[in-house]
Amino acid sequence: MSSHFVSVEGLSKVYPSKARDLIVFEDVNIGIDKGEFVCIIGHSGCGKSTILNVMAGLEIPSSGTVIMDGKEATGPSLDRGVVFQNYSLLPWLTALQNVSFGVKARWPQWSRSEVEAHSSRFLSMVGLSKSLHQKPSELSGGMRQRVSIARAFATSPKLLLLDEPFGALDALTRGMIQDELIKIWSETQQTVFMITHDVDEAILLADRVLLMTNGPSAHVAESVKISLPRPRDRGTIIDDPGYYKIRNYLVNFLVKRSGELSGSNGGGGGSTRQVDPANEGNSSDEQPQPAAYRAAI
Numbered sequence: 688m689s690s691h692f693v694s695v696e697g698l699s700k701v702y703p704s705k706a707r708d709l710i711v712f713e714d715v716n717i718g719i720d721k722g723e724f725v726c727i728i729g730h731s732g733c734g735k736s737t738i739l740n741v742m743a744g745l746e747i748p749s750s751g752t753v754i755m756d757g758k759e760a761t762g763p764s765l766d767r768g769v770v771f772q773n774y775s776l777l778p779w780l781t782a783l784q785n786v787s788f789g790v791k792a793r794w795p796q797w798s799r800s801e802v803e804a805h806s807s808r809f810l811s812m813v814g815l816s817k818s819l820h821q822k823p824s825e826l827s828g829g830m831r832q833r834v835s836i837a838r839a840f841a842t843s844p845k846l847l848l849l850d851e852p853f854g855a856l857d858a859l860t861r862g863m864i865q866d867e868l869i870k871i872w873s874e875t876q877q878t879v880f881m882i883t884h885d886v887d888e889a890i891l892l893a894d895r896v897l898l899m900t901n902g903p904s905a906h907v908a909e910s911v912k913i914s915l916p917r918p919r920d921r922g923t924i925i926d927d928p929g930y931y932k933i934r935n936y937l938v939n940f941l942v943k944r945s946g947e948l949s950g951s952n953g954g955g956g957g958s959t960r961q962v963d964p965a966n967e968g969n970s971s972d973e974q975p976q977p978a979a980y981r982a983a984i
């Protein structure tokens with residue numbers, strides 16, 4: 688039996704079709720320790736959102752299982768909080784009411800003032816103490832996503848699932864909310880699984896980055912350790928000697944090896960290689976090629 692806090696075991700997703708079944712991914716195995724921040728990166732369509740939705744209990748896999756804290760995770764639960772790219776706030780409620788809604792469901796025995804004090808504290812952590820009584824339509828996209836993050840963390844789920852939460856935001860707002868996510872995560876020490884397309888975001892936030900091969904028949908080929916010291920700062924992280932080793936390693940995988948290792952090229956699923964680019968000297972120190980990366984993803 689797995690010793691991980693969260694264990695995704697032998698997960699596959701197949702969409703049957705008259706012509707030919709679509710095997711999106713097969714034999715995906717992921718272990719996440721308590722308090723760990725894990726990002727997953729892979730090309731569009733390899734099945735990242737499907738994996739996250741299965742972990743959230745919102746989608747049923749074709750085979751395999753998700754075990755959390757020793758129990759099989761089936762169906763949605765307050766133990767697993769989800770943040771999607773498109774905010775999904777209740778438009779008729781204020782920021783405080785949106786957060787309180789989940790908090791009340793989590794702790795029904797709490798008084799109204801306890802619920803509001805707890806909810807306000809989490810909204811303050813994401814810099815929204817002055818916008819508690821505003822409705823989503825009165826908030827910017829970045830502010831709405833902050834409310835979603837506060838709402839997810841405030842219910843203290845055992846696992847937080849973030850599906851490209853900053854995908855729709857401009858670079859400046861994205862950077863600010865990344866800082867707030869780091870702050871709230873370091874204060875709560877919750878376990879996080881996050882999808883991103885942004886290599887720099889993954890390096891800033893994650894303890895490990897999982898790399899998926901291209902679909903169809905995608906799998907998690909590698910688990911890359913981000914062995915940069917915390918706390919990490921967006922402004923200075925690039926000065927760390929390990930930064931470009933990790934970045935180049937990730938970009939090289941996405942540009943080149945994600946295709947070479949894919950199921951359609953004969954790559955097998957199942958096993959995941961563990962790598963630590965900053966300490967293994969297995970990638971170059973050269974500046975990365977952002978244009979090549981953008982073209983690939």
Ligand SMILES: Nc1ncnc2c1ncn2[C@@H]1O[C@H](COP(=O)(O)OP(=O)(O)OP(=O)(O)O)[C@@H](O)[C@H]1O
Nearest residue numbers: 702709711729730731732733734735736737738902
């Ligand atoms: N109902 C469905 N029927 C058939 N194929 C589907 C269905 N739903 C999803 N797919 C396919 O499953 C694959 C995986 O989708 P998923 O959204 O999980 O990928 P992803 O890696 O998260 O992509 P992106 O990065 O673009 O969000 C895609 O190829 C998609 O077309």
